[in-house]
Amino acid sequence: MKNFAGHLGRAFITFLQDLSSLYYLFRETVLQSFVLITDRKKRRQAGLLTQIDEIGTQSLPLVLAVASLLGVAMTVLISFQLKEVGGYNYIPGLVAVAIFREMGPLLTALIVAGRVGAAFTARIGTMKVSEEILALETMAINPVRFLVVQRFLGLLFSLPALTMLANFMAVFGGFLFGSTRLGIRPDTYVRETLDVLTFTDVYSGVVKAGVFAVIIVMVGCYRGLVVEGGAEEVGRATMLSVVSSTLAIIVLDTFMTGAFYG
Amino acid sequence: MGNSHMIRANGIKKNYGARTVLNGIDFIAEQKKITYILGSSGGGKSTLLKILIGALKPDDGQVLYRDMDITKLRGTGLDPFRKKIGMLFQQGALLNSLTVGENISLPIREHTPLDDNIIKIMVKMKLELVGLRDFEDLYPGQLSGGMQKRVALARALALDPEVVFFDEPTSGLDPIASSVITKLISDLNRVLGITCIVVTHAVEEAMKIANKIVILYKGAVLAEGTPAEIRGSSDPIVQQFITGSPDGPISFHASSRDFREDLLVE
Numbered sequence: 001m002k003n004f005a006g007h008l009g010r011a012f013i014t015f016l017q018d019l020s021s022l023y024y025l026f027r028e029t030v031l032q033s034f035v036l037i038t039d040r041k042k043r044r045q046a047g048l049l050t051q052i053d054e055i056g057t058q059s060l061p062l063v064l065a066v067a068s069l070l071g072v073a074m075t076v077l078i079s080f081q082l083k084e085v086g087g088y089n090y091i092p093g094l095v096a097v098a099i100f101r102e103m104g105p106l107l108t109a110l111i112v113a114g115r116v117g118a119a120f121t122a123r124i125g126t127m128k129v130s131e132e133i134l135a136l137e138t139m140a141i142n143p144v145r146f147l148v149v150q151r152f153l154g155l156l157f158s159l160p161a162l163t164m165l166a167n168f169m170a171v172f173g174g175f176l177f178g179s180t181r182l183g184i185r186p187d188t189y190v191r192e193t194l195d196v197l198t199f200t201d202v203y204s205g206v207v208k209a210g211v212f213a214v215i216i217v218m219v220g221c222y223r224g225l226v227v228e229g230g231a232e233e234v235g236r237a238t239m240l241s242v243v244s245s246t247l248a249i250i251v252l253d254t255f256m257t258g259a260f261y262g
Numbered sequence: 263m264g265n266s267h268m269i270r271a272n273g274i275k276k277n278y279g280a281r282t283v284l285n286g287i288d289f290i291a292e293q294k295k296i297t298y299i300l301g302s303s304g305g306g307k308s309t310l311l312k313i314l315i316g317a318l319k320p321d322d323g324q325v326l327y328r329d330m331d332i333t334k335l336r337g338t339g340l341d342p343f344r345k346k347i348g349m350l351f352q353q354g355a356l357l358n359s360l361t362v363g364e365n366i367s368l369p370i371r372e373h374t375p376l377d378d379n380i381i382k383i384m385v386k387m388k389l390e391l392v393g394l395r396d397f398e399d400l401y402p403g404q405l406s407g408g409m410q411k412r413v414a415l416a417r418a419l420a421l422d423p424e425v426v427f428f429d430e431p432t433s434g435l436d437p438i439a440s441s442v443i444t445k446l447i448s449d450l451n452r453v454l455g456i457t458c459i460v461v462t463h464a465v466e467e468a469m470k471i472a473n474k475i476v477i478l479y480k481g482a483v484l485a486e487g488t489p490a491e492i493r494g495s496s497d498p499i500v501q502q503f504i505t506g507s508p509d510g511p512i513s514f515h516a517s518s519r520d521f522r523e524d525l526l527v528e
């Protein structure tokens with residue numbers, strides 16, 4: 001029992017240390033982002049478009065496929081419940097709000113954390129253990145600017161964009177199911193959706209996506225930057241990176257959902 | 263002039279946890295000379311080198327670059343020093359996602375306002391120095407270990423450093439690749455006047471090209487002198503070190519604890 005308490009205490013201290021290191025990494029990243037944005041030569045070198053392509057475009061098929069299925073599944077579930085009371089006309093609004101506010105941002109962030117966040121950790125961790133990062137420092141090249149900033153800016157743009165596309169795709173999935181299988185008239189479905197959906201629904205999703213992007217980049221890069229040892233440690237760090245960013249995304253999502261309704 | 267040192271270590275100490283790796287290292291690496299630091303594997307050579315380039319802070323002691331104590335500098339404060347030095351890492355540490363040419367142009371792009379055409383020419387010149395002019399479009403993964411080290415050396419030379427540090431430049435290479443690197447070190451020093459500081463366990467090489475040899479043993483400097491002085495040393499430990507004999511004062515057991523004691527504890 002005492003041993004357990006000791007473990008818990010140490011884990012908590014490690015957590016606080018990680019949190020403060022993450023804060024410093026975030027601060028340095030924001031600072032270096034400004035350096036990069038204001039320097040034409042360095043901006044060109046950073047290859048922002050390549051990042052957006054790697055992070056965004058390449059995640060797009062997976063995100064869209066999952067989103068459309070999610071839209072169908074939600075519509076099916078909701079229609080079961082509403083069938084009893086004959087409230088089919090509530091379906092379009094319910095589905096759209098749930099997707100824009102909650103499911104779209106959350107699902108997209110979780111997919112990207114698993115796909116892109118893990119890749120950040122693996123890539124940067126490998127560079128760490130092969131002393132490439134030490135080599136950068138020795139050449140007086142800031143590793144945060146060289147490795148983190150373009151990923152940060154790339155994901156800060158890509159994740160909200162992916163989220164919006166996922167939202168539309170999911171709503172479209174619901175629309176297809178509703179209009180073909182539930183007998184809701186297409187024009188009614190569209191009108192109901194647009195009537196219910198507010199500006200807050202849309203923009204709260206974008207804000208969430210922005211916050212999730214920061215979490216994925218910071219956790220992914222941080223876990224890579226602090227790896228010590230060899231390939232085995234890089235694997236462990238990658239796993240840890242996905243677990244901790246997933247957890248952080250879900251916890252913050254709950255708070256933000258509450259805050260936007262409050 | 264007592265001021266001809268390029269790098270001077272004063273009483274450097276370093277522990278990892280309870281384990282003492284360096285216990286007061288003093289030596290001088292003179293300007294435009296080749297200094298070899300010899301030590302056994304796991305003896306703290308890489309640790310010492312990381313302290314000399316400011317990547318690791320010692321627990322105690324100073325590292326003077328000319329008259330500047332670099333152990334007192336942190337963060338970007340180290341940048342002026344870093345632009346004056348080059349480092350060849352034990353595994354090369356080339357960026358694997360960049361081509362050979364991009365690796366070498368990286369520090370030039372970062373620290374000079376030169377335009378792409380001039381940088382291209384400089385990259386060619388650096389590659390020519392290490393005898394790999396036609397390799398700039400390959401990736402490090404496509405090169406042999408010896409070639410990777412030569413590219414890493416070209417990168418270390420990119421900003422025309424005053425001092426280049428080498429971490430076991432020939433370990434893991436075949437005899438020919440090793441002597442190519444050794445000759446490169448000697449040429450850099452002779453032709454370009456670059457101060458070279460090499461840590462290694464390769465005694466033969468040191469004897470061939472060093473101006474000065476410093477032998478590390480148990481975290482301290484055991485002997486220091488020209489190759490001839492070291493060869494003529496009467497110290498049995500030094501003799502065992504340079505002949506590489508398994509028998510002698512240096513125990514083959516790394517642990518200071520008694521083997522029997524260890525067995526009894528079990």
Ligand SMILES: Nc1ncnc2c1ncn2[C@@H]1O[C@H](COP(=O)(O)OP(=O)(O)O)[C@@H](O)[C@H]1O
Binds near residue numbers: 304305306
């Ligand atoms: N970051 C570290 N943490 C703990 N121990 C370390 C660390 N780096 C090196 N060591 C230990 O310190 C000793 C010296 O290491 P190193 O300087 O790499 O030796 P060398 O380069 O001479 O082989 C080794 O026993 C190594 O295990």
Ligand SMILES: [Mg+2]
Binds near residue numbers: 352
């Ligand atoms: Mg070493």
